[in-house]
Amino acid sequence: MSAPLEAELARETSRELTVRTDDGAELAVTVLAPLAGTAPSVDVVLVHGWAHTRRVWGTVADRLIRSGHRVVLYDQRGHGASTAGRTPVSVERLGADLAAVLGETDARGAVVVGHSGGGFAALSYAAHDPEAGRLHGLVLLGTAAHGQDTPDSEVKMMGNALFSWALRRSWLGGKLLSSTMGKGVDPVALDVNRQLFAATAPHVRAEFFRCTRGWDVREALKKVTVPAVVLHGEGDKVIAPALAEILAETLPGARFEPVPGAGHMLPLERPLLAVSAVAELTSLSSLSPR
Template sequence: MDILPEDLIVASSGDPRARTVLILHGGGGPQTVATIAVHLAETMQVLMPTHPGWEGTRRPESLTSVARLAAGYLEFLVERGARDVVLVGSSIGGWIALEMALQAADDERYQGLIGALIDIDGVGAVVAGEPIADFFTLDARGLAEIAWHDPERGYVDPAALTDERRAVLRTNASTMAVIAGRSMSDAGMLGRLDAITVPTLLVWGESDRVVTPAYGQAIADRIPAARFVQIPAAGHLPHLEAPDATWAVIDRFLSDATALG
């Protein structure tokens, strides 16, 4: 696995005999998807890596794009002998999940590896008339305003953080700029999405202004038989603002996807 570092940090939970779910975090780091891991561990084997370069971890110099990170995670799953894996990605993690599904669809080595995909307010595509917010120009207050239905709930005063934590957040942002680019998108992705044939669910907070529901619907429209569901009273992280509504949608989809599989 030459793309990912050998010391890749992966949290594992749940029944190792159950279906595997790989949870991919966004720019805010693994803590932003921890509740997803706790919920899904009740019925699945959960793998939740920290992307290289986040939270003080090491990023190999060759890891400079979402495509390469996706390729690394595919090899990671193959090395574990995984099959029929559910991919769950939030924000940038949604982009990584889409890219993994695209690469798997185009390579016989990965046949049967990916079984379903859940994209939660994911970035990655270029949609006409629905630009991705410029994350890198926003301060903490501005980010809370566009990412949360209730901005006061999402706002964290940088002055309340330790110097060490502020340094980690700066490094996270720098790594995100290297891997995702400042545009947080791949101009060619939208036109490739029809290659994804596994059951796919797009979950979107109705109040998200990082990537709007119209943006999410445009992605869903390009994926055959994809489902698109909006979560009321939620922004970019519906699993944090409206967890019960989010779990209901995800659990129903996974039940249906298992039956179809």
């Protein structure tokens, strides 16, 4: 990195930028600098799940910058303020998007934190991207490396106008999505989840939930040796905990941690667990600050 750019990054508190992909998507990105006075640490890149946006990482991002990390978070294509691009949605495409964000933000020695579909993108990047040398750790929340053959009925529901109408009604939308979270969840977190789902275009929800049919990256992951923490809610009804255990067994450097009482939406239900997992990985000697 050049000295002027390094000085610029040191001065920034936060900035918004647009990363343009090779198929014309415009990805809305936020870069948050560590709080003044904190010891510099590694970059952390946060990748949200489907029908969410970077808003879901609010608590996680706040704690990370307080710990000295530079944090990069972005809206996946078609979500939030990001556009869809020209090519069909695929997990490989989402991995390439992550690579573009890492490159444009000069994230080096990064820990990538991926939730659900964001985990799929992180795994695809780690397994296939020639620039994956930028990656030095993975925190994987409520995700898997295979077995995501979403049935037609669920894909149709995600794209259904009546379902979208229901999501915009606070009580009804919360009821419809209650199974995605654990028992006794904070009502505020439950409503944030509903708001994010409601704000995502129906066709985007459907396309993303459809794109993992037949996807299986396990064989390629056997060669990915970066340290990883796999966190999974014991009550997750979206992605089976057994699939997360298989993921942790597949990644040579991973450990698996079940989360009692939690469902699928760990960034909202247990945000501090993600922060602790980043701290665990950054404490390893193989990780060095910027």
